[in-house]
Amino acid sequence: MPAPVTIDPAPEKIVPNGQSTLHEDVVNKLRELIFDGQLADETRIPEKQLxxxxxxxxxxxxxxxxxxxxEGLISLLPxxxxxxxxxxxxxxxxxxxxxxxxxxxAGEAACRNISEEGIAEIRALHYQMALHHTRGERADYFRLNQRIHEKIMEAAGNPTLSQIYKSLSLRIRRARYMANIPQQRWDQAMAEHELILQTLAARDGAKLGQLLKTHLLNKSEVVKATISDSPP
Amino acid sequence: MPAPVTIDPAPEKIVPNGQSTLHEDVVNKLRELIFDGQLADETRIPEKQLxxxxxxxxxxxxxxxxxxxxEGLISLLPxxxxxxxxxxxxxxxxxxxxxxxxxxxAGEAACRNISEEGIAEIRALHYQMALHHTRGERADYFRLNQRIHEKIMEAAGNPTLSQIYKSLSLRIRRARYMANIPQQRWDQAMAEHELILQTLAARDGAKLGQLLKTHLLNKSEVVKATISDSPP
DNA sequence: GGCGGCCATTATGAATTCAAAAATGTCAAA
DNA sequence: TTTGACATTTTTGAATTCATAATGGCCGCC
Structure with missing residues (x-):
């Protein structure tokens, strides 16, 4: 085989910094590569090359x-x-x-535990997000959206819950970013978020839980549509 | 302490069987050791020795x-x-x-997906468990109890859900088995299971979900009591 | 000309070796 | 006697080496 076309003198070397271990850095690096699509689906990962x-x-x-x-990001066949x-x-x-x-x-717990300051922070994020929605700035909207959900999760004060949520989140992150949401659904999602904020502020745990659940379920439909073009 | 009674010439060697990889076997073996308490809490695990x-x-x-x-079973400090x-x-x-x-x-999904045969199986397990309860056979009760919950989980037909549940289950398995449940709570748990079975048979997903949630929450109190004697 | 088995090559699984950080033990000084 | 610095030992982190299963090409056979 001839030499590879792209020659990168120091491509993305992982330098051993004293605190973290090498393998942990590699885990993070590989995750990035997978999310970036640099390691495409179903393609074999050659150890030597990496x-x-x-x-x-x-x-x-x-x-x-x-x-x-x-974590479920790759499969390992003996x-x-x-x-x-x-x-x-x-x-x-x-x-x-x-x-x-x-x-x-998380929503239920957050209603119990969150401080007034925490609510205020989420409110600020929310209206910032609303602005992006109005302006049609999808990338920014998605970013804020993500942060709001993370904030609620954080406010729940349950590290185990956060960890599992994060892990699942990573698993579908690729699809999530792809999501080319139609305007109508986007407006609906924004309305849902409006209600979510109000319910959180009112500390109605049961209702907030229900809202978040259906919110996610609705999102599911959109995300699924975006990846259904490439069938299993 | 004197030498252990049982001397095993080849203690628990892991033989490389063709199909699975060695490291996978080691993972399972280590889990067992942790659950058995052979690797006690907070004790350092010496690699060489293992x-x-x-x-x-x-x-x-x-x-x-x-x-x-x-998985969260051990911590790894560099x-x-x-x-x-x-x-x-x-x-x-x-x-x-x-x-x-x-x-x-899982309960909600199970109500949608489970076959009549599946319900019948769980019913059989349930009444077997009830018998153990009546006889005061705790170990057997626990075993059946576990299987019923697993069956419901399985009936949901969501591998991702099952996997996460299992992973969490493993994490607290030690405490769960310790649980020296008081009679009163045991009776209550049995009653809850009675209701769970009926609701499943009626395929009332929303209600079953609620039941399982509170059932777990109740169990939580008991389990917590059993480990609170050894403080953090 | 296509197909199947055989051998060389390659990639993976595991053991060993090397390097470096941390734990331990010793000895001296306060 | 206790404390603290230094040297030694031990243990972990990472690289290298060895063994073995899988891949791929080649040749013979149908």
């Missing part, structure tokens, strides 16, 4: 692969290498109800 | 440790080794609401 790219040996890379496999798992519509159907339930729990 | 015990090299063991760390994480009462407070929410989702 090692060269990162400038490390195979040992920490393989440790990282094990971790990512456990003697047959690792490959990025393809996100199927059915996965969306599976993940979103779970995330909805988790957000519902 | 390698000798398993008859393997350090590489697959370390890979397994990474995975278990991601250059300071791995140690089994101690189950604190606060962990119970965190985990059970999440499991409750997951079971609620």
């Amino acid at each position: 090692c060269a790219r990162f400038g490390i040996s195979r040992t920490p890379l393989r440790e990282a692969l094990k971790v990512l496999a456990r 003697h047959r290498g690792a490959r990025v798992v393809k996100l199927k519509p059915s996965d969306i159907d599976e993940v979103f109800p779970v995330m909805g339930a988790l957000e519902a729990v | 390698c000798a015990r398993f008859g393997i090299s350090r590489t697959p063991l370390r890979e397994a440790l990474k995975v278990l760390a991601r 250059h300071r080794g791995a140690r089994v994480v101690k189950l604190k009462p606060s962990d119970i407070d965190e985990v059970f609401p999440v499991m409750g929410a997951l079971e609620a989702v």
Whole structure:
């Protein structure tokens, strides 16, 4: 095989910084590559090549692969290498109800625990997001949207819950960013968020839980539509 | 302490069977050791010693440790080794609401998806469990109880949900088995299960979800009591 | 000309080796 | 006697080496 076309002298070397371990850095780096689509679905991940790219040996890379496999981002077939798992519509159907339930729990807990300052912060984020919605700035809207949901999750004060939610979130992140949401649904989502904010401010846990659940379920439909063009 | 009574010439060597990989076997083995309490809380896990015990090299063991760390069973401090994480009462407070929410989702889905045969199976398990309850056979009761919840989870037909639930389940399994439930609470749990069965048979998803949620929450109190004697 | 088995190559699984950080033990001084 | 600095030992982190299963090409056969 001839030399590769793109020659990068120090592509994205992972420098061993004293505090974190090498394999942890590799995990994060690989996640980024997967999200960026640089490691495409179903393509085999050649260990040697990645090692060269990162400038490390195979040992920490393989440790990282094990971790990512456990997270569900890649699949690890014995003697047959690792490959990025393809996100199927059915996965969306599976993940979103779970995330909805988790957000519902978070919402209930948040209503109990959140400070007035916390509510104020979320309110600020909300109206910032509303502005982006009005202006049709999708990327910014998505970013704020994400942060609001994270804030609610954080306010719940349940690290275990947060961790699991985050892990699931990562799993479908690729699809989520793809989501080319139609205007009508976008308006609806914005209205839902309006209600979510009010309910949180009123500290109506049960209602907020229900709202978040259905909000997620609605989102599920959109996301599924965006990836259903590439069938399993 | 004198030498252990049972001397095992080849203690628990892990033999490389063709299909599964070594590190996966090690993960399972280590989980067992942790659950059995052979690896006590907070004690450092010496790699070399375990390698000798398993008859393997350090590489697959370390890979397994990474995975278990991601599962939350052990903590991995750089250059300071791995140690089994101690189950604190606060962990119970965190985990059970999440499991409750997951079971609620499962209950709703199960009501939609479960076959009549599936209901019949759970009914059989239920009355078997009731018998153990009547006889005061705690271990058997716990076993059946576990299986019923697993059946409901399975009937939901959501692998992602099952996986997360299982992972959480493992995390608190130690505490769960410890649970020396008082008779009064046991009777109450049995009554709750009676209702759970009826609601499932009636396919009332919303109600079943609610029941499972509160059922888990009640259980949480008992479990927490059992580990609160050993404070954080 | 196409298909199937055989051998060389390659990639993965695991063991070993090397390096570096942390734990331990020793000895001296306050 | 206690404390603190230093040297030694131990343990972990990472690289390298070895073994083995899978991949791919080649040749013979149908």
